[in-house]
Amino acid sequence: MSIKKTILITGGAGYIGRCTAHVLANNGYHPVLVDNFSTGRRAMVGELTCFDLDLADRKLTLDAFRKSPGIVGVIHFAAKALVGESVEKPYEYLRNNVLSTLNVAEASTAAKACLVHSSSCAVYGIPKELPICESTPRVPVSPYGAAKAMAEDVIAQFVRHKGLKALNLRYFNPAGSLGNAQYGELHDPETHLIPNVVSAFLGGKPIRIFGDDYPTPDGTCVRDYIHIEDLVAAHVAALETLAAPGGTGVESLNIGAGKGVSVHDVLETAATVLGGNIPHEMAPRRPGDPPELVADIRQAKSILRWEPKKSLSDMIRDHHAWITGRAKNLL
Numbered sequence: 001m002s003i004k005k006t007i008l009i010t011g012g013a014g015y016i017g018r019c020t021a022h023v024l025a026n027n028g029y030h031p032v033l034v035d036n037f038s039t040g041r042r043a044m045v046g047e048l049t050c051f052d053l054d055l056a057d058r059k060l061t062l063d064a065f066r067k068s069p070g071i072v073g074v075i076h077f078a079a080k081a082l083v084g085e086s087v088e089k090p091y092e093y094l095r096n097n098v099l100s101t102l103n104v105a106e107a108s109t110a111a112k113a114c115l116v117h118s119s120s121c122a123v124y125g126i127p128k129e130l131p132i133c134e135s136t137p138r139v140p141v142s143p144y145g146a147a148k149a150m151a152e153d154v155i156a157q158f159v160r161h162k163g164l165k166a167l168n169l170r171y172f173n174p175a176g177s178l179g180n181a182q183y184g185e186l187h188d189p190e191t192h193l194i195p196n197v198v199s200a201f202l203g204g205k206p207i208r209i210f211g212d213d214y215p216t217p218d219g220t221c222v223r224d225y226i227h228i229e230d231l232v233a234a235h236v237a238a239l240e241t242l243a244a245p246g247g248t249g250v251e252s253l254n255i256g257a258g259k260g261v262s263v264h265d266v267l268e269t270a271a272t273v274l275g276g277n278i279p280h281e282m283a284p285r286r287p288g289d290p291p292e293l294v295a296d297i298r299q300a301k302s303i304l305r306w307e308p309k310k311s312l313s314d315m316i317r318d319h320h321a322w323i324t325g326r327a328k329n330l331l
């Protein structure tokens, strides 16, 4: 009888966490979830085991790890993740995101499990050079970005002094659904561009374009959108790379598609893919939005032997399939 390797997934009832659990289960792993359901959805847990706890509590975190023998890997997604809200509530963001990472790093070390940490391009702030390499200085401009940078530093201490094997994956802009549109993005409130564009197409509020006077080719902000399936594949590759003998040689990797796309580009592509008009209106700049964020993904490609495969059209089409399908029953 083969014994499946257990992977503990914090934030496992959230968008990226639950998508990752689905793919890991299909790849012969045994995913175990942890979530405090502050934003994660109970209906998404399904048949999986889930510990309902706050990772900012050291004892509860260590207990959950002890109750899950045979953990070989941990993927730490759980975090408060709204940039704008973090400016309003810096204490909550720093306390929750940094403390939970401290406890997860300690518990992962004790379990002798490797750790993949969900970091963000927000650690770079407004970069001086593009595309952004991992060596680009981290100068976060929001408490959210600062907390992610601190969380990376916390993990680094366990790597250096306690032998933890870990990797920070710095995501750019994930979008789309997977598993035949059974797992996808459903935030309340929804602030992200692609879900809001699809919602505008479906008769929701017209999409507000936050600023068209940026120093970019068409004046709207440029981002690096990555399909959730490609993002999840990077996590599976990261777990396998960490589990292999020898180190990865790096602490952090950018995970994007490596392509810049403007807000106008997204609207245009959505109109083509969805086959209709996307109602929109101009709005002032959203505070804190950097004009352009595009990843240099050469390191991730070479170290993880991974490559993003899906297009912007796939992200829009797959989000639409999810939001008009299974997601309707979850609202």
Ligand code: UFG
Pocket: 081, 083, 120, 121, 122, 144, 172, 173, 174, 191, 192, 193, 194, 196, 207, 208, 209, 210, 211, 221, 222, 223, 263, 286, 289, 290, 293
């Ligand atoms: N945008 C609009 N209208 C909307 C929503 C977004 O014009 O209704 C624009 C934004 O101004 C931005 C772009 O679309 O220029 C993308 O915005 P998103 O909110 O989808 O994503 P962000 O780039 O703001 O956020 C991402 C990650 C965060 C990370 C941040 C770092 O989701 O986790 O990048 O800047 F912290």
